[in-house]
Amino acid sequence: MGTRSRPCNDGALPTSVRYEGCIDNNSREVQGSDLYYFRQLEQKYRLFSHLTPGYGLDMGCIAVKGMFSVTQFGDVLPCPYMHVSLGNIFSEPLQDIVQRGLGYKYFGERMETCVIAQDRNFFKKILENKIYDKPLPVACADVFTDEDKTKIPFNTVMKSL
Numbered sequence: 001m002g003t004r005s006r007p008c009n010d011g012a013l014p015t016s017v018r019y020e021g022c023i024d025n026n027s028r029e030v031q032g033s034d035l036y037y038f039r040q041l042e043q044k045y046r047l048f049s050h051l052t053p054g055y056g057l058d059m060g061c062i063a064v065k066g067m068f069s070v071t072q073f074g075d076v077l078p079c080p081y082m083h084v085s086l087g088n089i090f091s092e093p094l095q096d097i098v099q100r101g102l103g104y105k106y107f108g109e110r111m112e113t114c115v116i117a118q119d120r121n122f123f124k125k126i127l128e129n130k131i132y133d134k135p136l137p138v139a140c141a142d143v144f145t146d147e148d149k150t151k152i153p154f155n156t157v158m159k160s161l
């Protein structure tokens with residue numbers, strides 16, 4: 001299943017725009033100013049998204065450290081817009097899969113913003129080169145390398161709080 005041929009959806013939320021087939025249209029990129037505007041709307045209308053600090057937590061991107069998605073086939077994805085399998089619950093314990101995910105810097109370290117919507121380097125290096133046009137989800141071993149591993153494991157940070 002590829003995603004490039006899917007049409008752009010003007011009504012989509014900013015975080016999903018880039019992944020819905022707009023890769024070749026830079027004007028569709030989510031900018032810092034877009035997210036700032038989104039934050040203003042949150043405050044003005046008391047809206048809540050998964051990036052809204054709440055319950056005493058301000059985690060930034062919550063992929064893996066705050067939530068993950070599981071497909072009907074058992075693949076665990078870091079977030080619903082990132083079609084990378086961290087492992088499969090039918091073949092190994094979920095705890096091991098989550099730990100594997102937290103071992104990557106994008107998920108084990110604090111990310112201030114949405115990496116798939118705003119981080120151009122992540123977009124080019126990971127999504128464009130390793131995921132697009134591949135059968136989905138792509139195994140994390142085929143997407144991430146040692147370069148992508150965290151030097152600050154999430155559990156270390158939690159224990160120090």
Ligand code: SF4
Binds near residue numbers: 060079114117
């Ligand atoms: S990458 Fe993080 S911030 Fe972006 S949609 Fe996924 S969970 Fe949300």
